[in-house]
Amino acid sequence: MALLELTDVTRSVRLPDDRILAILQGVTLSVDAGEHVAVVGRSGTGKSTLLNILGLLDAPTSGEYVLDGTPIGRLSGRARARRRGDDFGFVFQQFNLLPGRTALENVAAPLMYARGKTFWRRFTLAAQMLDRVGLGDRLDTMPDKLSGGEQQRVAIARALVRRPRVILADEPTGALDVETGGEVMSLLDEIASESGAALIAITHDLAVAARAQRHYRLAGGVLLPIVLNAPGQVTEWIGDLPVSAPLATAVPITLEEDRA
Amino acid sequence: MTGIVGAIVEAWDELRIHKLRVLLALIGVAVAVCAITGITAAAQMMNQAVKEQTERSGGRATTLMVSAYPTGSVAPTGEQYDAEFTQIVERYGVEYASRELYSQLTFRFPNGAQPVQVQAVDVDYGVMRRVQPVQGTWFAEADADRFAPAVVVNEDFLELLGVSDLSGHPTVMLGGKTPVRTTILGVVATQWEGEGPTAFLLYDHFTRWASPDVQYGPVVPNLSLWVPPEMADELTELVRRDMSAGLPGTQTDVYQQGGGFDVLEGGARWVITGIGGVALLLGGLGLVNIALVTVRYRIREIGIRRSFGATSGRVFFGVLMESVVATVLAGLLGVMAAIVIIKNIPVERIFGAGLQDVPPFPLSAALVGMACATAVGALAGLIPAIVAVRVKVIDAIRY
Numbered sequence: 008m009a010l011l012e013l014t015d016v017t018r019s020v021r022l023p024d025d026r027i028l029a030i031l032q033g034v035t036l037s038v039d040a041g042e043h044v045a046v047v048g049r050s051g052t053g054k055s056t057l058l059n060i061l062g063l064l065d066a067p068t069s070g071e072y073v074l075d076g077t078p079i080g081r082l083s084g085r086a087r088a089r090r091r092g093d094d095f096g097f098v099f100q101q102f103n104l105l106p107g108r109t110a111l112e113n114v115a116a117p118l119m120y121a122r123g124k125t126f127w128r129r130f131t132l133a134a135q136m137l138d139r140v141g142l143g144d145r146l147d148t149m150p151d152k153l154s155g156g157e158q159q160r161v162a163i164a165r166a167l168v169r170r171p172r173v174i175l176a177d178e179p180t181g182a183l184d185v186e187t188g189g190e191v192m193s194l195l196d197e198i199a200s201e202s203g204a205a206l207i208a209i210t211h212d213l214a215v216a217a218r219a220q221r222h223y224r225l226a227g228g229v230l231l232p233i234v235l236n237a238p239g240q241v242t243e244w245i246g247d248l249p250v251s252a253p254l255a256t257a258v259p260i261t262l263e264e265d266r267a
Numbered sequence: 268m269t270g271i272v273g274a275i276v277e278a279w280d281e282l283r284i285h286k287l288r289v290l291l292a293l294i295g296v297a298v299a300v301c302a303i304t305g306i307t308a309a310a311q312m313m314n315q316a317v318k319e320q321t322e323r324s325g326g327r328a329t330t331l332m333v334s335a336y337p338t339g340s341v342a343p344t345g346e347q348y349d350a351e352f353t354q355i356v357e358r359y360g361v362e363y364a365s366r367e368l369y370s371q372l373t374f375r376f377p378n379g380a381q382p383v384q385v386q387a388v389d390v391d392y393g394v395m396r397r398v399q400p401v402q403g404t405w406f407a408e409a410d411a412d413r414f415a416p417a418v419v420v421n422e423d424f425l426e427l428l429g430v431s432d433l434s435g436h437p438t439v440m441l442g443g444k445t446p447v448r449t450t451i452l453g454v455v456a457t458q459w460e461g462e463g464p465t466a467f468l469l470y471d472h473f474t475r476w477a478s479p480d481v482q483y484g485p486v487v488p489n490l491s492l493w494v495p496p497e498m499a500d501e502l503t504e505l506v507r508r509d510m511s512a513g514l515p516g517t518q519t520d521v522y523q524q525g526g527g528f529d530v531l532e533g534g535a536r537w538v539i540t541g542i543g544g545v546a547l548l549l550g551g552l553g554l555v556n557i558a559l560v561t562v563r564y565r566i567r568e569i570g571i572r573r574s575f576g577a578t579s580g581r582v583f584f585g586v587l588m589e590s591v592v593a594t595v596l597a598g599l600l601g602v603m604a605a606i607v608i609i610k611n612i613p614v615e616r617i618f619g620a621g622l623q624d625v626p627p628f629p630l631s632a633a634l635v636g637m638a639c640a641t642a643v644g645a646l647a648g649l650i651p652a653i654v655a656v657r658v659k660v661i662d663a664i665r666y
Contacts (some may be wrong), residue, residue, distance in 0.1 A: 055661075064574060085578045093575015103571050103664065108282035119273045126269040208648035233287045 016070030096166030295550030300601025303543030403453030443478030570663025590648025598640025
């Protein structure tokens with residue numbers, strides 16, 4: 008049985024002029040425990056909405072979402088919040104560290120919503136997690152004194168400190184340079200694999216997406232499976248489409264303005 | 268359990284991080300609580316001061332002053348008065364009673380004999396009139412059995428005697444038909460500038476050794492009875508009846524003295540409470556204002572916390588608790604400040620006299636102050652808490 012399963016999920020909103028805007032249409036997705044999945048798509052294609060629905064921050068307009076055998080639609084708001092805390096870890100593009108709190112306090116923050124021993128041992132657990140992401144010597148450093156890469160590592164430690172079953176990463180390298188982004192993604196992949204958590208990353212960076220085992224493309228609210236960087240091929244954005252071409256005849260890398 | 272502890276820890280963290288903001292918002296609350304608590308305590312102290320002053324001059328609530336002046340040419344003898352007074356005290360089980368009479372006796376001072384205003388009283392008089400010797404002691408029960416009289420004099424008396432303190436156990440000759448050496452037991456403060464020498468003598472010593480100045484008029488003793496205020500009216504009638512029957516040929520008067528006085532009675536109480544209330548309201552409004560601004564500023568943070576699994580209830584309780592924890596702290600500071608201020612009030616300078624029974628800091632005032640602070644915190648936190656819960660998580664994270 009899949010860890011999480013979306014079946015024919017739609018999400019639409021009513022605009023101020025009473026028109027209905029469909030953000031997601033008929034999305035069907037199944038992710039197993041420990042699997043790494045990437046969803047690519049341009050801005051405004053519904054990537055974040057999909058991630059919010061997966062992470063129980065938003066609810067589908069129609070369709071079914073089953074998380075580990077539990078239909079989410081039947082859960083109360085409170086139960087959804089609990090499942091969100093217990094099962095999901097979020098990594099945001101802008102890191103979203105809590106200002107005014109040290110790295111240690113940031114990582115311990117999700118454990119404030121845990122119960123029992125985990126709650127009382129939150130600082131020990133947080134320190135261990137920071138050590139794991141290589142920031143064992145920066146426990147008392149404020150976020151604004153950390154580099155972008157370090158901040159994202161703190162965010163990764165925070166996402167993983169409650170041992171979630173699913174890590175949802177929203178453009179995790181979006182605010183980092185290519186090199187740091189690569190390092191952060193390696194770390195994220197590594198820790199997710201270590202803990203056996205499924206990793207769902209949404210990104211428009213094909214290099215980041217290529218690290219996943221399965222790839223999807225979201226365009227106009229429709230989710231379709233794609234193959235990225237098959238052996239001997241590279242994938243490039245051509246307009247709205249990631250297109251694979253043989254390495255030798257790879258299309259030249261196009262500039263951002265040329266694509267538009 | 269961990270939910271509640273977590274919410275409180277979270278609230279504390281928020282306060283710790285936004286120290287300055289919290290401090291500014293809370294000054295108003297702390298000052299208001301300090302005012303409410305302090306004013307109540309000060310008023311109680313003032314009440315006590317006024318009460319003690321009144322009791323010094325007129326006796327405690329309620330003192331019955333009993334007198335029986337002869338109307339004809341034949342006056343009852345001292346023994347008859349004594350017998351009647353004793354009967355009344357025993358009959359009604361009065362715990363504190365004192366016979367009193369004013370007279371003038373001659374004492375021999377280094378620069379010659381001089382008449383001195385003397386008040387003959389019983390030992391209980393000291394308690395009934397809150398007599399506070401500035402040196403030495405007031406009379407004790409055992410003093411009645413002395414072989415020579417003892418006196419408690421005022422400062423002018425001592426000065427006239429050429430003595431500055433009682434360390435040398437000074438004595439003074441009481442003149443009259445049979446002069447007798449008296450021991451000075453204690454010294455009370457001179458009541459007013461130029462009061463002249465005065466002395467207290469035990470009533471029994473007076474009857475045994477004193478030779479009152481006949482020119483001063485007939486010596487008619489009075490009786491003071493300290494009775495429970497609720498029984499005062501009934502006893503007034505009974506004592507008047509008994510005295511009239513027991514001492515025929517006298518005009519018996521019984522009147523009540525030493526009523527309580529409450530400066531916080533009626534309007535004053537409302538004015539003081541009103542001022543404190545308005546101050547607290549202003550403090551609370553400041554807090555609401557700042558809390559609202561902060562919640563808007565913290566929308567993203569609230570969103571992030573929701574992503575950690577914070578329920579709406581937890582977010583609501585968390586924001587509310589921030590306000591409550593803050594105002595409770597402010598209340599505590601306010602109460603502490605009030606205690607420090609009240610304990611350091613120069614009582615003597617403000618109220619004119621030192622307090623004998625300094626009232627303890629009123630616990631009720633402190634509790635009311637704390638309750639007000641907590642209530643203001645809860646009310647001030649309510650609006651921001653509702654705003655925080657209504658924040659859309661997705662918007663909050665993107666904020």
